[in-house]
Amino acid sequence: MPVTIRDVARAAGVSITTVSHAFNGYEDVGDETKKRVLQVAKDLNYRPSRVARSLVLQQTQSVGLLISDFNANPGSNHFLFDVLAGIHNRLAELGYDVTLLSTTTARQQLISYIDFCTERRLEGVIVMGMRMDDPYMQEVADASLVSVGIDLPILSRHCGYVMTDNVGGAKQGVKHLLSKNHRRIGFVNGHLHAVVSIDRLRGYEDALQDEGIAVDPELIVHSDFLVEGGEKATAALLERRPDVTAIFYASDLMALGGMRHLQKAGRRIPEDVAVVGYDNVDVGQWVVPALTTVGQKRYEMGTSAAEMLVGMLQRKEEPRACVLQAEMVIRQSS
């Protein structure tokens, strides 16, 4: 149905070789014929088939975007979408197509994500929204497929990653609190099998130690990154140490839950207890008081991942770890 290079060749009275050459900037086609071919092609609305092109060139110029399980990440959609936008836009600029792929897809069809990619001859893949304990992690780790992970610190022969500096970010958040003269600062962390939790704990400890303050284990409590969890964790923390003057949360959602509990318990924010979250979710600017938080450069994470991937693809660059700085967003809760 669609018009082929052969149609153009026939209509212009030349060979398909000539048409191909005219399109691809070869020098061995006369000015006169070149103009004619191009005109005919335009008239016929000719568009070269990428699939035929991919077949002969043995490269598809397209990469996969693996988003783990789409619905498994409630509350982090804003994050994923911004990163996705960055990935797509940069990749488009660089001439690559991006094909969506989720682990549910693969599971539904009982196919590994590697198989999915090789069938489609995807040249690389960017992975995001995946937890370290996801069974697919092993696959991306050992794969010979070129890949870069978002917030997945695995570095291997063909696999780089980009993430934000979580220890630095947490450190900034706590330092901010310290600068407001808080000394008994609670920390509500996420579960410890998440990489970010470990790093943020490090940042928390580092900030205190820089100031010569001993880390008090009673001030640290673990939760699950979500609102309810933050609420309960805050209750537990207040029970144990009613004298905290500030709480640093490893996620905004937990901070939101925490603020809810604090307000119920009659503590004013920030006068009685200051609150700092982590993630810079949209919600943060609409709660009262607006939430101080440390945010990630989401869009930039996407563009960086895109650039790293094509670097590995085109210039055979080594996979590396790209860590971006976090950015403090100071609002009214602290």
Add this chain to the structure above:
Amino acid sequence: MPVTIRDVARAAGVSITTVSHAFNGYEDVGDETKKRVLQVAKDLNYRPSRVARSLVLQQTQSVGLLISDFNANPGSNHFLFDVLAGIHNRLAELGYDVTLLSTTTARQQLISYIDFCTERRLEGVIVMGMRMDDPYMQEVADASLVSVGIDLPILSRHCGYVMTDNVGGAKQGVKHLLSKNHRRIGFVNGHLHAVVSIDRLRGYEDALQDEGIAVDPELIVHSDFLVEGGEKATAALLERRPDVTAIFYASDLMALGGMRHLQKAGRRIPEDVAVVGYDNVDVGQWVVPALTTVGQKRYEMGTSAAEMLVGMLQRKEEPRACVLQAEMVIRQSS
């Protein structure tokens, strides 16, 4: 580099025809050979090339997902992401790949989105996040490419759409307010060149008329769907009609802005002024008081769009308008 059907054929000592037949469920291959071929294929890690397959079959089994300009929709990311998840998941189940595409991509490379799709031999396209006055709209309208729009009420020979019932939704929102005995209900609408604004106005009017209440033009004010706009519009409305007892907003963001102003102005919510929004953004459940709103079934919009598209593709179904019911989410602000 990757292993081809020829490699398998050679290793199994059969022709490529036989390998192809063995893989595709033909009956004319012996049990013995079939088993051998499959085993060899597995050993060699053979994966049939989709691009070769697409070329000969003349169909790619993949569709485009056009997201207008990615960054042009601040605040509606959550919406787009959920829809995207629905689209992708359903499409994957139905055996289609989805390729990302934004109008910025096309603009960058000075290529129309139609050309983008035909070059890649995409079989159809789902369009979302686009405004009716976007210059690309004309293209999707006259395109011969099979397509379905999200929240884009254009119906043509090859083009269907899915959207939520905005007049019904607005009607529900206002009826809810009426049921709480409010009689002077303000309406902060979006700009009128957005289709949804016109429908929501209709719903507002219908609800009042059903109750025998005259529509008072002084109670209606236009804004821009965003927070600041809602804030100003609310100020203007209160100025003009200080006696309103409830306000219905055409977007949650405007409602958020409105609540901010109301609280500044010393009006209690919902005691003095009840508030109902539209969209069910995540934020809504975290502000105090939590925002009553009318929401769209975002994920379901995605799956519906996916189903409509493959219906048109595979069963030659006629393009149709699929309108989903809105759902009231009642919280504390009303």
Add this chain to the structure above:
DNA sequence: AATATTACCCAAAACGTTTTGGAAACGCAA
């Protein structure tokens, strides 16, 4: 014994490109 049927298998063409290795035509120098 001849013929029809069945069960397996395969060669070759096709899909729409790119690229290689010339060929034809021409001008120019020997």
Add this chain to the structure above:
DNA sequence: TTGCGTTTCCAAAACGTTTTGGGTAATATT
């Protein structure tokens, strides 16, 4: 005349599949 460079063009192979239209041998039917 011959030989040689240029310029402009093209035929054919290749990419990895699917599908058509057989073919061969063994078995069943007459």
